[in-house]
Amino acid sequence: MVKNLDLRVLAITRKMTVVGDFSCWKDACVQHGLYNTVDICCITVVSLSETISLRLPRETIKKLRELADKEGKDRSTLIREILEHGVKEKNLEHAVELYRSGQITGWRAAQLTGISLWNFYKILAEKGVLIQYSEHDLEEDLKT
Numbered sequence: 001m002v003k004n005l006d007l008r009v010l011a012i013t014r015k016m017t018v019v020g021d022f023s024c025w026k027d028a029c030v031q032h033g034l035y036n037t038v039d040i041c042c043i044t045v046v047s048l049s050e051t052i053s054l055r056l057p058r059e060t061i062k063k064l065r066e067l068a069d070k071e072g073k074d075r076s077t078l079i080r081e082i083l084e085h086g087v088k089e090k091n092l093e094h095a096v097e098l099y100r101s102g103q104i105t106g107w108r109a110a111q112l113t114g115i116s117l118w119n120f121y122k123i124l125a126e127k128g129v130l131i132q133y134s135e136h137d138l139e140e141d142l143k144t
Helices: 022-034 057-071 075-100 106-113 119-126 135-143
Strands: 006-009 016-018 037-042 046-047
Touching: 022 075, 057 075, 075 119, 106 119, 106 135
Parallel strands: 006 037
Antiparallel strands: 016 046
């Protein structure tokens, strides 16, 4: 049997991590007497997410806990979903403001928000924003 098995994991990338249980590799190699050193070049690579800390009022934390329980989710998952939804909404608000002020076309605003032009125009109507579309806008849209 081989002693002092050296396991080396090669992961050459920023903001990435290698995930996996290497004990099974070690056991198999030791058991069969195959190698003194095993190089594992790529097992499973997933991108890391960043941890953010924030202070919330106790009442908000209580409401988050209650909502998570109602939906059968852990609090972290619920907070992540709420933040992702909020970021999309904020992005939409920004695109609507840019459109309203005439800085971008409807087509460009729809692209920025990741929705169809038709859906963007429906949102504008719901918000009471008049659709502004000129020949110049048409020419710009046809270029892209």
